[in-house]
Amino acid sequence: MKLVGVTAPTTGSGKTTVTLALLHGLGRALPVKIGPDYIDPMLHTEISGIRAVNMDRWLQGRAYRKAICRQGEVADYAVLEGVMGLYDSGSPINASTDFYFRALGVKYLLVVDVSRVAESAYYISRGFMGKRCLGVIINNYRSQKHLEMVERPFREHSIRIWGEIPYSESLKIPERHLGLYTPSEISRLHEIAREASRYIDFSFTDLLEDSRCTGVESRPAGGGRKVYVAMDEAFSFYYASSLDFLSTLGTVAYFSPLRNEAPDDASMVYIGGGYPELHYAELSRADRTRRCLRDLSEAGVPIMAECGGLMYLEDHAWDGKTKYGLVGIFGGEVTFSNRLTLAYTELLCTRDNFLFRKGERVRGHEFHYSSVSDAGEKVFRNLIGKGIDGSDGLVKGNTIASYSHIDLSRYGRRLARAIGH
Template identity: 35%
Template sequence: MNGVVLAGTASGVGKTVATLAVLRALDEAGYDPQPAKAGPDYIDPSHHEAVTGKDSRSLDPWLAGEDGVRRTYWRGEGDVCVVEGMMGLYDGSEVSTARVAAALDLPVVLVVDASAGMQSVGATALGFRRYADEVGVDVDVVGVLAQRAHGGRHAEGIREALPDGLDYFGRVPPTDDLEIPDRHLGLEMGGESALSDDAVDAAADDVRAERLAAVAREPPAAAPVEAEPTGRTVAVADDAAFCFTYPTTVARLRERGTVEPFSPLAGDPLPDADAVYLPGGYPELHAADLAASPTLDAVAERAADGLPVYGECGGLMALSESLTTTDGTTHGMAGVLPAAVEMRERYQALDHVELTATRETAVAAEGDRRRGHEFHYSSATVDGDARFAFDVVRGEGIDGDHDGLTEYRTVGTYCHAHGASGAFDGLLTGTAHR
């Protein structure tokens, strides 16, 4: 499967809308597009899925390593993979879009906000191409997709301003119909506020799909990884409160065991399973319903009996004793972990994370290293006798020094892990692992 990266000059230039336009244009031109996302992200991929009907896969060498990135890439299916970048092409403290493109040896098409420029678009693209040599990253910037660009003289002026070696891949017009609402963790999810089909069609009209497909190329093959079946079942929460799940994680669980989805919001019975995974999401938007949910009561009962339960971010919040929303209302949660969680007006952590396991748990052996990412607006106040599973090497964790609050065989962490890293294998084997 050939691929191409759509990278921005900065955050906010309209990469997600440009990606949706390219996906639609490729589809209308007779190709089978596969979406993907550089870096850690659950929200932008949900918009990709709304347009294509396919899982969009996150590609991050920090989370999964280069082999993990390639394995994740090759889980997709189609003619052309369109990888949406994160932030600006070269931005990122540990991982950038440029490094993802280099790891996969994919060409880069630069998404440039052309609303107030023509010749400057060419100068910007040339600078981004040459900057790769300055920072020693093997990045192949092949051209420009003009965002918020008018047709006629404006589009033609941009095209003529591009230096030799930089191609023009079309434009996305400026229109209010292409604005996606946002909230505290970013854009609203694709299942909530997807762009209309008419708006995506209009955005795709002037994208040069055939030219994009022609420059796309195939990444290196991925090293195989063992996927020995375990016969175990993992119950995975899946609803509007627990919606931050990487497709690769679910695929890895299914390769080695059985996945039973359930909805705490709907009050579903907790499946008969060997372990429970509560991913991140928006429990703060559904706190009253979660407080009344018999499903959380069932999780608490099974956790006390020794069932392995792993909660990430939103899962940590739901496993805690209480959750206080920004209006000051406090809601009782599962009460498995000795913490009171409170939502804040400003984000409390945003970065890649590295942890070291200080004790054996259901998800890590003592000494294991875990890489992930954190992005949350809540803070947790823990009891004085609280026990932690991880020391923080990089990041904030729960208290700045520790993460992985643990009780019984339950672990709750602010760190989001990726399935390609092996972080979930302990849930499948029933024992800690290295």
Template identity: 30%
Template sequence: MDKKPQFLIAAPSSGSGKTTITQGLLRYLKNKGLRVQPFKCGPDYLDTKHHAWAAGNVSINLDTFMSSYEHVEEIYHRYSSRSDVSVVEGVMGLFDGAKKMEGSSAQIAELLNIPIILVVNAKATAYSVAPLLYGFKNFYPGINIAGVIFNFVGSESHYQFLKDACEDVGVTPLGYVPKNDKLHLPSRHLGLQISDSLQYDAIIEDIAEHISQTVDIEKLIQISTTQFQEPRTSKISQKGKLKITVAKDEAFNFTYHENLKALEQLGDVTYFSPLKDHELPFTDLLYLAGGYPELHLKELSSNTTMRKAINNYCSQGGRVLAECGGMMYLCESIIDSDSIEYPMVGYLEQKATMENMKLKLGYRKINIDNNICFGHEFHYSKILSPLLKYSVGEIYSARDQKLDTLLFRKQNTVASYIHFYWGEKKITDIFFGNTNEDTTKQV
């Protein structure tokens, strides 16, 4: 086994600044001419977009709730083998999982045997970080907290107190990041639009420069250079012959990279825009991913030829998988937060609304005729008068609590608020039977 810099950036809690620091480190390492492979713990499909912009390389989700340990190890080693350095961003607090540590950043760090760099918000504390660091270092012996970066530090003298705490606890201090109100990433709720790229790129460059002034990145690389396990040679499966069409534009772009790679194994994948295109490509399977249709309601509604084409495809029995925003698009209409109603595809006889928004999120376990698959729910909208007659399966939380989340099946259209993960398990067969069969629809 060879050695390689590889580390997981974690924090005691959300809001510590690990995402901003991750972006800066990714860009700094890229600017040094290194091939950087970013990863994200958990089901987040927004941070992976930030990673890709900062590192110039696709970011991969690592999730031990939605997939097996073996799958997480396999994709980590496969993608890392192509890089000079691997950077994993954690999720929430270090030990926060779906149930205790299950699915947490700590569990993934232990599974992959990679060191942890802890980001600590030091805005209102000094030497008192010592017991916090001691607790995180010693709470669970299966992980290695190799170093710490302090965020929101007021001055060099402030950092000296924090450095003293590190030395007494036995954790390597890697420097600090001074507070800088000018360095703000774009809103994660609003996502990243293509038009934001130049502005975002400038922000990332500034963050990388800001961090490099006071963080010892060379020492970080040194202490995180550990044994790297080369990926096992996997059996190459035969590619299918299906024609697969995937919605991808500013309104629909919440996808997991491994899901798309799995679709490529089923056949040829073509991307299209429900916003701008007027014809639906010749297809056997249509994937309407989640996204932000609520930000583009006027454009989606005015594209009547596309709405009609998709309605015709669904009505003719075409296979469709629609997730969250994709499901909303298939409804009769979407009502915005100002109570203005916009006609949509109209295949599902129900309405979606952004009125009185309330967040609903969490891991989901789906049981369909004793076939189990996994996903994640994250949305602010709701369905009015849902089509209960088309509801199938049973949905459970990570703690096996039965939920009122619905999964709809009308003809060969499967739709839900759930963002499914099928990078490991071929759930298209669960939903549609043998997807190797060519039943191409011309619309």
């Protein structure tokens, strides 16, 4: 499997559009998203037809390399979309795109947004063109004259140009407060990928090298247990590695809180993040789901909830006009905040619970605009990050809910122990 990276000098340069174009044009290509992102991998998966994986050493530890190795038999290429700019990290450790490209020996394409520059684009870009840089893809040029001005210094310095994508409203991917829209909301996603791919010269593939990673042992399938995962327009933020791990604990089944579906004979329930704030009315009317989750919690069935899932398990949400009843396992209130919380997190467990023991440390990340007010006891203290109020991890019986998202595969032994596997 040959690897190619996609990066840029800054965020917002068009990395995702170019990545979608490459996935469309390369055929059997594994999408890999560097960093703690949910929406980009969903878009990648829709175009590639191969489920995208995340690579993040803060969340996954030394196992981050396995993201590619496990998929080596299903793809001819792996396309790695970087996070932010090439050298940006946002982590207490080096988790920059450059780190991963160096560690894996990835050659990369540099996407250069030229919407506000001309000849200066080269001088901005040259600090990002290391030995492994294949060349550049010019994005958002406004006219043929503009393009000629942009390209002149690149050509004078013998920098290969592999693509020239004009500014076009038809190539824009719509965004909202937590990022891009999800695939089910973008009717033209395949058309965007197809159109963008027309502007790229794919002969760069002749310069790519095979992955350095070796095979990874396959994980055994789970037994007769049922692990239910909430999945619909309100809850869809999950790491592929987490879902893969859950399949080793039992049969993974999906249910939709929006459609008032209830888990049947569940050994565990997992409710991830998403956009519950866009669906409060429907969620509040889903009495069967709400009642079922309360009953499972009272019966001691393990329930894990993250971010949007945390919000859903609270008593109610207030949008400034209307109060919406939610599941009510916990007694707090959810409100919308105009302030973004975005950070890696490190949590210190302060009290034994069904999943972690006092003194253990857990790494995750948080990304939300909501705020939870809940006086209930928390079992984590934030060493890094904000959490609910400087602490995180509301617990009731075998139900645990936090703002922090984690990669479940890193804490697999604890999960297996929790459901008696």
